[in-house]
Amino acid sequence: MNNDLKQNSHLEFLNALISGNRKMCSEIAQKYMNENDSIKALYEIIIRNALYDIGELWESNKISVATEHLASAIVESILNEQYSKINSSPKTPKTVIVACVENEFHQIGLKMINDIFELNGWNTYFLGANTPTKELISFAKTMQPDMIALSLSLSFNLPVLEKIILRIKNEFPEQVILIGGQAFRNDNQHKRLKYNKVFYQPDLNSTEFFIKKFI
Ligand code: B12
Numbered sequence: 001m002n003n004d005l006k007q008n009s010h011l012e013f014l015n016a017l018i019s020g021n022r023k024m025c026s027e028i029a030q031k032y033m034n035e036n037d038s039i040k041a042l043y044e045i046i047i048r049n050a051l052y053d054i055g056e057l058w059e060s061n062k063i064s065v066a067t068e069h070l071a072s073a074i075v076e077s078i079l080n081e082q083y084s085k086i087n088s089s090p091k092t093p094k095t096v097i098v099a100c101v102e103n104e105f106h107q108i109g110l111k112m113i114n115d116i117f118e119l120n121g122w123n124t125y126f127l128g129a130n131t132p133t134k135e136l137i138s139f140a141k142t143m144q145p146d147m148i149a150l151s152l153s154l155s156f157n158l159p160v161l162e163k164i165i166l167r168i169k170n171e172f173p174e175q176v177i178l179i180g181g182q183a184f185r186n187d188n189q190h191k192r193l194k195y196n197k198v199f200y201q202p203d204l205n206s207t208e209f210f211i212k213k214f215i
Contacts, residue, residue, distance in 0.1 A: 014050040017071040018063060029078050039082055039119060040204045043112045047075055051108065072108065079111050092121040094214075096147040096178075099127035099136055101160050106153035109181055113149055116204050120211045122146075133164050137171055147214070148175060153182035165195055176214075180207070 009032050016024035032042050054071050057063045098114040100107050107129040114126045125143060127136065140148060148168060152161050161179065168175050177198045184200065193200070201207040 010046050010049045013046050014053050017050055017054065017074055018057075018067060020067070020070045020074070022074045022077060025074050025078055026081060029081065033082075033085070039085060039115065040208070042082070043079075043115075044204055047078065048109070048112070051075060075108055076111070079108070079115070082115070086115045086118045089119050089121045091123065093123075094121070094147075095123045095125070095143060095145045096149055097125045097127060097136070097140060097143060097145045098149045098151075099131040100129045100151045100153075101157060101164055102130060102133055103160060104151065104153060104157055105129045106151070106182065109153070110149070110151035112204060113151070113180065113207055116208050117149070117211060120208065122211070133167055136164065137167055140168065140172065140175070146176065147178055149178040149180075151181040152179065152184070155183045158183060162193060165193065165198060169195060178207070178210070 009028060013025060013028045016028060029042060029046065032046055033039075036042070051071065054063065054068055058065070058068045096117050098110060098117070100110055110128070111126065114124050117124050125139070125145070127139070136148075150161060150164065152158065161183075165177060165179075168177060174197065177195075178201060179193065179198065180201050180203075184202070199210065201210050
């Protein structure tokens with residue numbers, strides 16, 4: 001698909017999201033998958049870009065909070081529609097716990113990351129938004145995952161992420177932790193987090209590369 005068509009699909013999807021038209025969003029996603037057959041491209045070129053635009057429209061008061069909430073809900077339903085394609089990969093014995101830190105309600109990017117693990121055969125435990133630290137630690141004790149993936153969208157939550165990393169390292173010093181999310185998009189804050197076996201990845205391609213190397 002050429003760049004003009006990609007741009008058209010993204011704008012079409014954005015317009016359908018703003019008008020709250022779930023059916024149309026689903027059809028655009030379906031058509032895109034038929035033509036490209038790439039979950040990563042659907043997620044980033046179409047959906048992530050549309051949500052970044054939604055963020056800017058919302059920030060400049062061009063759309064309401066309600067429209068933005070509706071857009072998130074539609075996107076979550078579109079991600080769930082892809083499950084049969086994601087789940088078809090052969091399984092490895094690797095497991096990952098995937099969670100947002102406390103007070104972090106942005107879970108869409110994290111869900112995309114979760115699906116990349118699944119596409120690569122990992123068993124995932126998606127705990128989603130606002131996971132209490134105590135619960136995360138206790139769940140990790142039970143599941144003993146190969147990796148914990150944590151998402152952070154709000155820059156001011158960085159101290160919360162750091163606290164969680166320290167708590168995990170205190171209990172399981174060798175635990176591999178993968179971090180990422182919007183909070184690191186425009187700066188290099190992740191470089192502050194210099195801990196043993198804590199890695200940052202910015203997007204789906206780099207995360208997939210990291211997962212393949214990890215195995
Ligand atoms: C939808 C949305 C919401 C929804 C979230 C619903 C949901 N179910 O997730 C709701 C309404 C809850 C919300 C609330 C708020 N939001 Co909001 N929100 C957004 C919006 C529009 C889209 C977020 C999104 O899904 N993006 C698309 C995903 C796919 O992109 P992504 O998260 O970057 O993920 C990619 C990478 O970062 C990476 N990645 C993500 N996670 C991980 C994890 C790992 C391990 C790895 C390796 C990689 C990785 O992979 C993904 C694929 O490429 C953004 C705008 C934007 N620019 O994104 C604002 C935005 C994130 N929100 C913002 C703000 C300020 C808020 C509020 C504080 C607003 C308020 N005053 O109440 C609250 C905070 C609530 C809370 N405590 O968390 C700011 C954050 C600024 C900042 N960096 O600090 C943004 C950027 C808007 C803006 N321009 O100001 N929001």
